[in-house]
Amino acid sequence: MINGVGRFIPEGMQPFVSSDNFLTKERRLISKKRKQSKTVFLDNIEEVFDVLGIDSNMTISFHHHLRNGDKVIQMVSEEIGKRDIRSLNFAPSSIFPSYTKLVDLIKNGNVNEIHTNYLNGEVARVISQGHLKGKLVMNTHGGRARAIESGDLNIDVAFIASPVVDKFGNGHGAIGKSACGTLGYSISDLQYAKKVVLVTDTLVEKLENYQLDGKFVDYVLIVDSIGDRMGIVSGTTEITKDPIGLKIAKDCADLLNYIGLIKNNFSMQTGAGKTSLAVVKYVEEIMKKNHIIGSFASGGITKAYVDMLEGGIFKQLYDVQCFDLEAVSSFAKNKNHIAMTASEYGNPFEKEPVCDKLDFVILGATEIDLDFNVNVTTDSMGNLIGGSGGHADIAYGSNVTIIISPLIKSRIPIVKEKVMTVTTPGSDVDILITERGIAINPKRTDLREKLTNSQFPIFEIAELLEISHKITGVPNKIETDEQIIGYVEYRDGTYLDCIRKVKNGY
């Protein structure tokens, strides 16, 4: 059948209808877990596997707060490989290039289903090529929390890396040699998984404050190292020096100012890319010049936002994940640097998720089409290269959603007639800013009206497509294999799109 963004979805699966269709549904909650006995402390992973009886067809989850420095998923993957446990389902909140041991598990049929929000590196490559025997489900950060709390994603065992744990089984992310900051993506796993294992390299007597409540924790596994905290740094802590990126960022900040979004008590979120950081810098300059104090910034938090909090330019930061070490130490010491769970961040069924309070968000795109649908899941050839993360959550929640991107990346136009994969429905995307022009979604008549007599180079999105084709020529149509290897799941649990195997030779 064809869903609400015009994509084919196989029979038997709930098709996406519209981004606000969840408003017609009731929140579904399974019971939070009840621990049967005292938390048990173990010091080797074999014992953990033995006592939990980890076996075929179970679902095992992880968080990705240590990002590319995480060793817990590697450790668990290695043990699965040793025991040759088959047909497991993995549900990590994201997958990074360093999770190399997962590659063989996929190829050998140890892991057959994967449910995640983002993936890249070798795991993405082998899944793109069709090695995963079951299906990949790509959903959003808020959607993952919804899936767990509703029982749509049943987790048998959650392995939660916790930089510090106390003798009562409580955990915190901002203390210890592997401190990585907030642990927002793990809270649903903690509360709803059948069994919870905190994995730590730092044990203390008692934590006065904790993020992970020991009442949900069955086991604590003490290891030498849960990871390298340097690996959390996204590599995007510096503002772009690329003149095109700077131009886009400047135009974006000027446009935000022109339409009156940079005002007292406003709220914002950006990605952690170099161009996004440049937007943050230009917005900061406008705020300082006009003596504006913002209400809050949210998301993955970087030093740029920490500086603004410390400089009194924003009152609060809502942080689901720290993107650099400055954010980690800020979270540890500043009471206005507030941790939020993935559910509080973007679960559509939360009463007032943070994403719904945002005045504007600045996001990226691999592709955007004439209906403003955005793809950040695959590249133009169909290779998996990312995923929504919080993209679709905040695009829906925010008052104004802006996509910033060069019109042409490596000689490939980013505007397409149809995107390869729909990650975020175009109904939630308002403005596209490129170096050669700006397009406004026709449904935002208010924004179009405001910008009509401005000096900004406003075009229809089809005109931007034409401009890019004049420069690059019309690219050849990319064929994908017929085999469906996975799905893009919208935050409400419906299906936005199918992901197909990359055709041989791409």
Add this chain to the structure above:
Amino acid sequence: MFRSLLFIPGNNPSMLQNADVFLADAIIFDLEDAISINEKNNARNLVKNYLVTSSVLPNQVILRVNSINTEWFKKDIELLKTNKIDYLLIPKLDKLNLLGVEEYLNSFEKDNNLEETKIIALVETARGVNDLPLFAENKRIIALMLGAEDLASDLQIKRTETGEEIFYARSKIIYAAVDYNLIAIDTPYTNINNLEGLIKDATYAANLGMKAKVCIHPNQLEVVNKVFSPSEQEIKWAKEVIKISQEKPGSGAFQFQGKMIDKPILDRAEKILVKAKQFNLM
């Protein structure tokens, strides 16, 4: 007419591809100082292919060729055959060099059935500064540009933030430009990370009489455009002055806002409006 001109190195494909998106009034594709000896041929080929194949070019295209005294000059001039170049920027121009350039261009244009190529004179030697009255009247020349870095090297002096050492050269260029109805273009401000310094330097040059400035990074364009554009107040003032003068034709001098308005002031108001229209400021 220019306010800002941006140098783009000829061997940088991504900059070439995006040359038309920057805020510069003109782009200078550089085959000279920004290009190492080993890259000269590559840069020339790249610029040539870009000019021939690109569907979107900057509003005004300038090519900085290598000096006439180099082995690359004649090869660089071949790019005129693309018919996409509005002006040549000739480095180290003085009276003698101009003679050589003109002689070669006359012959090249005739052989290739090209129209007369206009030149921006890059004045960056002591001789160039001294020769200004001797070559500024040449009919090919439309603008004089100061190149202070090479000039400082020629003079064996250091460049300073305040620019006292180039006051004489700036003044000579400005006076020659006004005398021969040319555009006086100021030397680039080389600290690309110091926008405050750029504002001061550009404002100072504009107050002396420079009409445009060269930029070496796209980030400098917004400041330079602003400094060399009439302000909103100036445009408003000029509109009112012209309106009153049109309401009282032949009345000679008149008072406006407590100040005497006579012919020189009217001329200034007209120039402000011409510039404002040219750059879509009104």
